[in-house]
Amino acid sequence: YKALAYVALDPAEWVQNAASARAIAGMEEIFNAEVQAALADPNAKTIPADRETVVLASTLPSAAERQAQFEATLPVVPEV
Numbered sequence: 311y312k313a314l315a316y317v318a319l320d321p322a323e324w325v326q327n328a329a330s331a332r333a334i335a336g337m338e339e340i341f342n343a344e345v346q347a348a349l350a351d352p353n354a355k356t357i358p359a360d361r362e363t364v365v366l367a368s369t370l371p372s373a374a375e376r377q378a379q380f381e382a383t384l385p386v387v388p389e390v
Contacts, residue, residue, distance in 0.1 A: 337362075337365050340368050343368075343370060344367075344368050344370070
């Protein structure tokens with residue numbers, strides 16, 4: 311906390327702003343992935359223009375789900 315207070319007037323506000331900026335970037339990543347998937351789908355008739363609608367309807371896995379999927383693929387190494 312002290313180091314963050316050294317570089318930011320209000321550390322809590324800085325953390326809030328950083329989290330908000332990352333959430334906005336995440337929304338953009340989800341939107342772009344969904345648009346690309348819709349463009350690649352020959353059965354897709356329309357692509358919603360509202361980013362929030364696309365993000366809320368997305369079925370992309372969360373970071374925790376992706377991590378669990380990755381860990382499930384790791385080989386089990388026997389203990390010695």
